[in-house]
Amino acid sequence: RPRVLSGIQPTSGSFHLGNYLGAVRQWVDMQTSHDAFYMVVDLHAITVPQDPEQLRRNTRLSVAQLLAAGLDPEHCTLFVQSHVPEHAQLGWVMNCITGFGEASRMTQFKDKSAKQGSDRTTVGLFTYPMLMVADILLYQADQVPVGEDQRQHLELTRDLAERFNTQYGPTFTVPSAYILKETAKIYDLQDPSAKMSKSTANPKGLINLMDDPKVTAKKVKSAVTDTETVIRFDRENKPGVSNLLTILSTLTGKTVPQLEAEYEGKMYGALKTDLAEIMVDFVTPFRDRTQEYLDDPETLDQILAKGAEKARAVAAETLATTYARMGLVPAK
């Protein structure tokens, strides 16, 4: 079975709809067809300041949400990144084979550091992509299911894997990004030209899965559309309506043309009301399941302990080979 690896940050507490449709949903689908490794990337989270108590809480909340979304520890390896020290260790190696200019070209770093200002931007944020490369290469992953915003980091992963393999001999599987065209980028409900993101200026555009379902319904109903009245998919000219159709299509399993036919002659209000209802039906049991996992911390800890053990077995082997290939003398 091909191997798959992906991660999600525990930074915002609640996952948002973009995280779910762009990534986590694919994780769930792939856990049975692939040898799957999924993790909550807390070492990535600390590239920006975190309150310790909140980070602890959000890490557990993230694990609970992944289980609520359908990850099954019997079918996949689910763990917390910092429980497997090899991530930081291989991350260092990746830093050492990356050019400074090359790392400086990462657009996510450029965007985030421009917003934060250079005094508040950490060196950790700069080296974030190389840690992500290590996350992936440690497991010899074939595929990495992510949203469109991660494409450049995946390109870097391929470049570094090839570079290392050329210089030191075949060591890493060169992975490919697994990005589903339809849900690669879910847009902000208030600004459908921007990606839905936890760091949005307007929280009304962001659907958090852990929000009160009433709030979710309200946000859907006040989504920005356009001045036409036709419900049709046209990303260029009708980004708001197209985004709503994408979300509805993914959650119902109906195709976009099917939905266009269904809503022919209907007003935007009808589309929003239906989507609001579908969203509420989705998030209500999701929140309940998440809470159930949170209420049972012992089981959660057991799942994570088992996951870390399985992950470490693979990661340690890759790290040892990497060190040996580079000429580091093994400890006796």
Ligand code: AQP
């Ligand atoms: N809007 C999105 N559409 C599709 N996929 C998305 N992802 C994120 N936003 C969208 C995908 O979710 C996975 C986890 O991402 P992450 O750990 O980087 O989460 P995050 O940083 O908390 O998400 P944000 O909102 O994207 O944060 P900021 O605002 O900091 O940039 C990834 O696979 C990602 O592609």
